[in-house]
Amino acid sequence: MLATVDAQKPAGQDFEEIYRTHYRRVLNLCRYLLNSLDRAEDAAHEVFLRAHSRMDTYNPALPLSSWILRIASNYCIDILRRRTRERRIVDEAPVETMDVPSNASGPLTEVLLEERGHDVRKAMAGLPEKYRVPLVLAYYNELDYEEISGILGVERTQVTLLIFRGKQQLRQRLAKDHGKERKR
Numbered sequence: 778m779l780a781t782v783d784a785q786k787p788a789g790q791d792f793e794e795i796y797r798t799h800y801r802r803v804l805n806l807c808r809y810l811l812n813s814l815d816r817a818e819d820a821a822h823e824v825f826l827r828a829h830s831r832m833d834t835y836n837p838a839l840p841l842s843s844w845i846l847r848i849a850s851n852y853c854i855d856i857l858r859r860r861t862r863e864r865r866i867v868d869e870a871p872v873e874t875m876d877v878p879s880n881a882s883g884p885l886t887e888v889l890l891e892e893r894g895h896d897v898r899k900a901m902a903g904l905p906e907k908y909r910v911p912l913v914l915a916y917y918n919e920l921d922y923e924e925i926s927g928i929l930g931v932e933r934t935q936v937t938l939l940i941f942r943g944k945q946q947l948r949q950r951l952a953k954d955h956g957k958e959r960k961r
Contacts, residue, residue, distance in 0.1 A: 792829055799842055800825070802918070803849045809913040810853040812902050820856065824849040846918055850910075850928045857906055900950035908943030915940055 803824050807817035828845050835844050901909055914920045914928065922940075926933045 792832070795828075795841065795845075796825055799845050802842065803845060806846060806849050806913070806918050807853050809901070809917050810850070810910060811856060816856070820853055821849070824852050827852065843920075843924065846920070847924070847928055850914060850918075850920075854910060854928070857910070896951060896954055897947075900947050900954065903950060904943060904946055908939055908946055911936055911939045912943045912947070 800821065804817055804821040807820040807824070808814055811817050811820060824845065828848050831848070835841065901912065904912070911925055911929065914925045915922070920928070922933050922936045925936045929936065931939075
């Protein structure tokens with residue numbers, strides 16, 4: 778039985794190594810999609826459980842990171858769909874905003890980037906799910922439109938349109954927030 782499991786592992790890696798290598802990226806994807814660090818941590822662990830149980834479906838011809846991120850994206854999208862359905866039934870409160878630390882280097886740069894990053898995260902969190910998800914997949918996880926199309930189950934042209942409209946709304950929100958700051 779152990780030999781079968783070992784044969785399914787990509788390039789001789791054990792699953793603990795796969796987990797250590799990809800955990801941070803999976804966690805960040807989940808955090809941006811779910812707008813909550815707590816939910817993201819739970820989701821990331823579930824993603825790795827699913828990846829471990831489905832290792833036999835992994836195609837070694839494709840990058841392992843893309844395969845794991847696809848599992849993470851699909852899982853988070855399922856959570857969002859369930860949450861949307863639950864909100865309709867229960868009329869739940871809006872999603873909490875996230876607070877993601879910056880990885881900037883200098884003190885002034887760090888402050889400026891954190892300030893701008895907070896604005897962008899706040900604006901992203903306020904976007905409708907149908908625009909936020911493709912933007913996160915494209916810009917935070919660097920997936921191409923074909924991969925996003927496969928994850929979301931829509932045509933590539935629809936992905937292009939969703940990202941275009943999402944960026945428009947994001948710019949409008951940022952400009953509106955920036956205008957409010959100038960008036961202060």
